[in-house]
Amino acid sequence: MTSTTTTTGSNRAALVTGGSRGIGAATALRLARDGADVALTYVRDEDGAQAVVKKIQSYGRRGIALRADSADPDAAPAAVRRAADTLGRLDILVNNAGIGVLGPIESLTPTDVDRVLAVNVRAVFLACRTAAGLMGDGGRIISLGTxxxxxxxxxxxxxxxxxxxxxxxxxxxxxxxxxxxxxxxNLVQPGPVDTDLNPADGPLAAGQLSATALNRFGSVDEVASLIAYLASAEAAYITGTEVTVDGGHAA
Structure with a gap:
């Protein structure tokens, strides 16, 4: 694939990892509404991924779903290359896929440690490395932290x-x-966000809710709007920073 300069408006191409649900799905749809063709990765939720692709296509954009288990060291780079090859370019990489294994430190096994670091750290690094070689000038790399x-x-x-x-x-x-x-x-640091994995009415919600200044969970669309801004031409002078979207959790 030939590297090209990123356009400032529509007709960009994006890859959103972990895009079958939650923040990833909302981000894929927001980027498509803003005029991007979007590839997304999933591990098990193929039905969810295909539903997102159909919605992307309903906006008149190209959408593709790629199965990729980020715990496999070859999966993230392969997904980046496949997205760029299929869409013809890569302008935006959103590193959203991640896993959480919670529990007292003495309960965490070496297998837990290896898998969390493989998905949350190694896969992001390898995706960034591959994307850096494929992107034209003016590309965007956005990762999701916490x-x-x-x-x-x-x-x-x-x-x-x-x-x-x-x-x-x-x-x-x-x-x-x-x-x-x-x-x-750039790095986006979400606070409590209402998702299937962390519902606003779930058993762990009360403490998170009381810790926010706004006294509510955020929505996936609110996080996606920030990601979309960082991916836009308007954010061309913002780089190397962490942007928190947490409802005042850290206030």
């Missing part, structure tokens, strides 16, 4: 928080490295 890694980590979240903290260490030097090409690299 506000827990910056301000409010708690008992039981040690492994998950550690893995997400690594993304800040990736974002800043990569922004410096790719800056001369106009490629921006």
């Amino acid at each position: 506000a827990l890694s910056r301000h409010a980590g708690g008992p039981g979240s040690t492994l998950y928080t550690m893995s997400k903290s690594a993304l800040a260490g990736l974002t800043k030097p990569l922004a410096r490295e790719l800056g001369p090409r106009g490629i921006t690299v």
Whole structure:
């Protein structure tokens, strides 16, 4: 695939990892509404992924679903290459796929540690490495962390928080490295967001809710709108930073 300069409006091409549900699905749909063709990855939820693709196509954009288990070291780079080859270019990479294994530190096994770090850290690094070689000038790389890694980590979240903290260490030097090409690299740090994995009416919701200044969970669309802004031409001067969207969880 020939590298080309990113357009500032429509007709861009994006890859959203973990795009079959939650923040990933909302982001894929928002980017499509903003004029991008979108590839998304999934592991098991093929029905959900195909439903998102159909919605993308209803906006008049191209959409494709790629099965990719980020725990496999070859999966993330392969997905980036397939997205670029199928869509003809790659302008936006959203590293959204992630897993959380929660529990007291003494209960976490070496297998837990390996899988969380493989999905949340190694796969992101490898996707960024591959995308950097395929993107034209003006590309966008946006990763999803968690506000827990910056301000409010708690008992039981040690492994998950550690893995997400690594993304800040990736974002800043990569922004410096790719800056001369106009490629921006940013990290979004969501707070409590209402998803299937962390519902606003779930058993762990009360403590999260009371810790926010707005006294509510965020929506996936609110996070997606921030990601879409960082992917836009208007955000061309924002790079190497962490942007928190947490309803005042850290206020």
